Amino acid sequence: MNETILSLCPGPWKDYELIDTGGFEKLERFGKFILSRPEPQAIWDKSLPESEWRKLAHAHFAKEKNNPEKGQWQQLKTMPHNWQIGYENADGLSIKLNLAQTSFKHIGLFPEQAVNWDYLYRKLKAFPGPKPKVLNLFGYTGAASIAARAAGADVSHLDSVKQVVTWTKHNMESSGLDGIRWIVDDAMKFIKREARRGNVYQAIILDPPAYGRGPEGEKWILEEQINDMLKTCKEILDPKNHLLLLNMYSLSFSSIIAANLIQSNFGAVQNAEHGELYLQEKQGKKLPLGIFFRFSSF
Template sequence: MQETILSLSPSDWADYELLDTGGFEKLERFGQFILSRPEPQAIWDKSLPDHEWKKQAHAHFAKEKNNPEKGQWEQLKKMPHNWSISYENKEGLSLKLNLAQTSFKHIGLFPEQAVNWDYLYSKIKSSPVANPKVLNLFAYTGAASVAARAAGAEVTHLDSVKQVVTWSRHNMESSGLEGIRWIVDDAMKFIKREARRGNKYQGIILDPPAYGRGPDGEKWVLEEQINEMLKVCAEILDPENHFLLLNMYSLSFSSLIATNLIKTNFKNVRNAEHGELYLNDSFDKKLPLGIFYRFSSY
């Protein structure tokens, strides 16, 4: 099995910029608005002084003392609660993505994933199968789903949270597209049913959280369940024409773990690439934001 080890970061994105990182925070520009948010990976010093961060930022996310994942936004300058940005690449992919300030510090977009949107668009455009069937698990607000649909795929988008599926539909419509199949369900339950039905997909996208809950309270723990999930994905992935994209964000994971998971669950893996996703700030500090593994039959 041939593999390419990569570190990938998006570039030439007019509507996004990582301005500075450090002190467990990141300063980012989304369109015309600048946000400062917590970032557990940014353990080094900031390049800009604190007063410059406050001067630039339109809003700052303040964590709750007892729950670092929850908190509230402090408005430092006037800005809307909801706004949108665009993403375009040289191959013709054009997305319009809707953003909002949430109580979990997220805004509906993970910018480091842009390199994977490019990969999906390119793979689907060059697929030997017309309108390949693509399944996006843990699909969140659906930028990957919309990119896949823009390339011509028949997309099934699954997430356990109804509100983010609605958000995804908004992203699809804003991007001038239609026809994505929306599923609110537990990812493991859904793919096991698909395996029993004998359904196959030419593409599978997995971006599982470290921890999560299904719509009926089903527990998800990445370390405990990702191996079983990949076993089932191997059953529903088209053996002849296929691609698979796996993302994992966990402070304890390396791409070698992803490599071992793929090797033990899939046969005849070809055109494999794995490594780290990161964002480069304007001072050339590289912020690691997860690992990926992707492979395809073509």
């Protein structure tokens, strides 16, 4: 398999910047507002003093002692609970994203994924045939779905949480788009049904969590189920004109694992790229934020 190994970082973005990292935290600006949040990858020291972080931040997420994935926001300056930012690139993609403070430290956006929004928009605009069908599994708040829809694709967006799908719909409408198909379901169950039905997609986006639950409590464990999921994805991916984008966030995974999974399930693929996603902070350090593998026939 011919492949290109890359480390990808979003380019200049008016509404987002990573200011500093360290001490298992990150300090970020989203539009007019600056947040400090936990970041397990930032094992080094902060560049700026703690007093500067507190001076800059509008809000800080404090973790619960017994559950590091949950906690609450401490408001340090006046800011709204909900707000909106924009994203634009040089190819003509322009979308609006609605953000909010949640009890799981997330705000509805993973900024490092902007490089994949660019990729999807560019590739799907150049699709060699009729309107491509795109399936976004584990779609979260849907920036990738919206980028694909903005490129003219027929998009199906799946997530197991109904409230998150509603959030995606709000993002779509804020971006001046319509026509995305909404699916609240367990990702594995859905694609196995699609395979039995003989349905085919020209593009599949997979952005699975390390752990998760389906709408009926179905358990998802990345290392135990991703291989089976990719097997089924091959059954529903168009063998002629196709694109697949895989993201994984497990701290123990490297992009070589992703490459092995793709080779095992899809064989030799065209235009293969894999590596790390990262964000560049103002103080000079690079924050790694997951791995990716993507390939396309066009």
